[in-house]
């Protein structure tokens with residue numbers, strides 16, 4: 001037997017590229033175009049360098065308490081991790097251990113099937129309806145757990161909380177994870193449903209709406225029981241997940257609620273304006289409630305537009321995958337960045 005026969009093999013997730021060019025316009029990974037809250041910068045500048053000798057707080061006590069206060073839950077209902085990817089991966093290992101297939105949409109965050117494959121969790125992809133909304137009936141088949149983003153990515157579509165509740169109602173015996181990575185851009189969080197469903201886990205991130213993708217901060221909120229199980233697994237893999245600077249800066253980001261609200265409001269305003277201009281340019285898209293638009297052009301293939309934009313150092317996301325290979329996911333940047341993109345498209349798409 002060769003050693004390679006005993007390797008855990010998996011086809012990894014492919015993240016959006018991170019080019020580093022001077023004047024590029026980066027609209028491909030849904031980062032926030034604005035800096036983190038001003039207090040975060042101050043903390044970075046005044047960071048006690050000597051403290052880096054020490055291990056960080058394994059429980060991220062301050063951050064957990066800050067998030068609990070902010071969302072009106074108990075600290076024992078909050079779990080934090082190194083980006084929501086870390087939180088989600090830990091949740092997959094912890095909660096999807098029945099051997100039965102878990103359910104998620106066919107068009108969704110493309111990390112879900114990677115974690116399922118890695119942890120040997122069977123899964124069924126539930127096709128979205130033609131209007132790209134969830135097909136709720138498909139989430140009522142026998143399963144070992146459910147996960148979906150709300151709003152969904154890359155469609156940008158938000159499902160009403162009545163839809164989320166219908167799925168929860170049909171799945172009381174398994175864990176249901178709602179990935180709310182984009183909820184701060186005009187969606188509505190299903191956190192209030194925690195009072196009725198102790199099998200619901202709500203996952204959020206600091207990477208998009210809180211401008212801190214580089215620090216890798218994510219969290220989830222659920223019943224105390226669920227959070228205990230998550231911590232048991234986390235403390236069986238790596239106790240010191242979140243580094244000290246991230247913990248300290250994340251607390252400050254949550255405290256500055258006015259800044260957070262102004263940034264998300266600005267992005268929503270830009271998004272709504274860009275929607276109108278893109279319609280005039282011949283694009284169609286599901287009605288996004290996120291910080292991106294998932295657009296197709298009436299006559300020019302997405303791949304062609306993607307490549308033309310790339311030539312201009314304007315980076316957007318394109319997947320050469322069935323059902324979505326004529327769409328571009330365009331992150332909402334600053335007004336100026338969006339205008340540069342729209343100006344180029346106006347010329348490029350003229351008479352087409």
Ligand SMILES: *Cc1c(COP(=O)(O)O)cnc(C)c1O
Pocket residue numbers: 030082083084085086109149153179181204205206207213216217218
């Ligand atoms: C961006 C994203 C995440 C991961 O974000 P982190 O940077 O790891 O916090 C998770 N789910 C969805 C749907 C996302 O778009």
